[in-house]
Amino acid sequence: MSFQAVILAAGQGKRMHSDLPKVLHRLAGKPLVAHVVDTARAISATQICVVHGHGGDAVRAALSGGDLVYALQEPQLGTGHALQQALPLLSKSPLTLVLYGDVPLVRAETLRTLLDAAGKSVAVLTADMDDPTGYGRILRNKSGKVTGIVEQKDATATQRRIREINTGIMALPTARLAGWLSKLQNHNAQKEYYLTDVIALAVKDRVPVTGVKAGDAGETQGVNTRAQLAQLERSYQWLQAARLLDAGVALADPLRFDARGTVECDRDVFIDVNCVFEGAVKLGAGVSIGAQCVLRDVSIGPGTRIEAFSHLDGALIGANCRIGPYARIRPGTQLAADVHIGNFVEIKASTIGDGTKANHLAYVGDTTVGRNVNIGAGTITCNYDGANKHRTVIEDDVHIGSDVQLVAPVRVSRGATVGAGTTVWKDTPAGGLVLNAKTQEHRAGWQRPQKKKAKS
Numbered sequence: 001m002s003f004q005a006v007i008l009a010a011g012q013g014k015r016m017h018s019d020l021p022k023v024l025h026r027l028a029g030k031p032l033v034a035h036v037v038d039t040a041r042a043i044s045a046t047q048i049c050v051v052h053g054h055g056g057d058a059v060r061a062a063l064s065g066g067d068l069v070y071a072l073q074e075p076q077l078g079t080g081h082a083l084q085q086a087l088p089l090l091s092k093s094p095l096t097l098v099l100y101g102d103v104p105l106v107r108a109e110t111l112r113t114l115l116d117a118a119g120k121s122v123a124v125l126t127a128d129m130d131d132p133t134g135y136g137r138i139l140r141n142k143s144g145k146v147t148g149i150v151e152q153k154d155a156t157a158t159q160r161r162i163r164e165i166n167t168g169i170m171a172l173p174t175a176r177l178a179g180w181l182s183k184l185q186n187h188n189a190q191k192e193y194y195l196t197d198v199i200a201l202a203v204k205d206r207v208p209v210t211g212v213k214a215g216d217a218g219e220t221q222g223v224n225t226r227a228q229l230a231q232l233e234r235s236y237q238w239l240q241a242a243r244l245l246d247a248g249v250a251l252a253d254p255l256r257f258d259a260r261g262t263v264e265c266d267r268d269v270f271i272d273v274n275c276v277f278e279g280a281v282k283l284g285a286g287v288s289i290g291a292q293c294v295l296r297d298v299s300i301g302p303g304t305r306i307e308a309f310s311h312l313d314g315a316l317i318g319a320n321c322r323i324g325p326y327a328r329i330r331p332g333t334q335l336a337a338d339v340h341i342g343n344f345v346e347i348k349a350s351t352i353g354d355g356t357k358a359n360h361l362a363y364v365g366d367t368t369v370g371r372n373v374n375i376g377a378g379t380i381t382c383n384y385d386g387a388n389k390h391r392t393v394i395e396d397d398v399h400i401g402s403d404v405q406l407v408a409p410v411r412v413s414r415g416a417t418v419g420a421g422t423t424v425w426k427d428t429p430a431g432g433l434v435l436n437a438k439t440q441e442h443r444a445g446w447q448r449p450q451k452k453k454a455k456s
Helices: 032-042 056-062 079-089 108-118 174-182 197-204 226-246
Strands: 003-009 048-052 068-072 095-100 122-128 137-140 146-150 164-173 209-213 257-265 275-283 294-296 311-313 315-317 333-335 340-343 346-348 357-360 363-365 367-369 380-382 392-394 405-407 410-412
Touching: 003 032, 003 079, 032 048, 032 056, 032 095, 032 108, 048 056, 048 079, 056 068, 068 079, 079 174, 095 108, 095 174, 108 122, 108 164, 108 209, 122 197, 146 197, 146 209, 164 174, 174 197, 197 209, 226 257, 311 315, 333 346, 363 367, 405 410
Parallel strands: 003 048, 003 095, 048 068, 122 209, 257 275, 275 294, 294 311, 315 333, 340 357, 346 363, 363 380, 367 392, 380 405, 392 410
Antiparallel strands: 095 164, 122 164, 137 146, 137 164
16 A cells, blocks of 8 residues: 655754754664665655754755655644644655654564554554553553553553553554644643544544554664664664674674675675674675774675775775785775785775785875786875876786885886886886986995983
């Protein structure tokens, strides 16, 4: 059945002690509300209305998409009041799904089940909690049908012992919303208009109300404090780690793993502790990632080994490469097969051919490097003249000694050898040796200057 989604995201989040709107605090590198928007899209919502209030401009700036519309809630007078602000923007979709911008882990499968249960009635997502303190309780009659929801502050002592709680997420028949919302009252401890009161109104109108329990109460957890956000982060990361473990990935410690995007792994991948994955990361068969690495938007070919403390960003890495430790691969880099990039080597916007090695302390930027090239320690490409970037070309089978400067634009032709300490500022012929003339002097009896003693 067709449906639209309304995401309530107007709260300030005072207990976060932050100027940032609560729904813009980040979970796995992405704003909380963005996770909810992604889930609504995953289940094919025809339209998504985001109700914002505190920091509304920032909320709008953080989200994008033609399927999004925005409603302002000012002042914030409760969840029922929030949905009232969305009413003028709602389409004629039969169902309206109400979600929360600070409840980011609810699964698409759970919401599909909720929508299927709704039909032309009301469906409420519930969860059983060992400690339901602070949550609204689900009220059922003797036959088990939902008859209402009572908030913690308005509940009796008996009602507070109920373990089934209201998550706030519900699917409602759109045609009934305006009538129910117009009847909401604020005769409660908070003096707010509760969306939960719609349940009692539905029961009064003899509209069936179905309670759908979430399979895991953890997916319904919201965020009100920094501590809760930290707990949710670990819950999210455990879910990502469990998915990879089920797919056969070897994680040295699933509790020390952070995915802030998507991680796709082939067979026999190993990931050591404290690695961070951002954006879209693809790891081929037999890839090994050392401890403390950061990978962002990279694809790594089979058999490649990334040693500890390496940073790879926006790069395409071929098969059977050896990277690091302490290597930095920057955006626009493509490494072919069997390439070695060693410790404290930085590669930026360059293509590196098969079998090429840069094992120590080098910078290669805006460069095309051929096959079987050796780049010595201390070598740098001088690609920036203070205003513009220029390109260096190093052809196949070149050997570059230590402490060489290649001043772009320049080409080192096939088979050339560049001597240590050489500055290359013009194109070189193929083969042969390229070097700058050097002399060495010895001055007998020369004394180093002495540090002057401070006057007392």
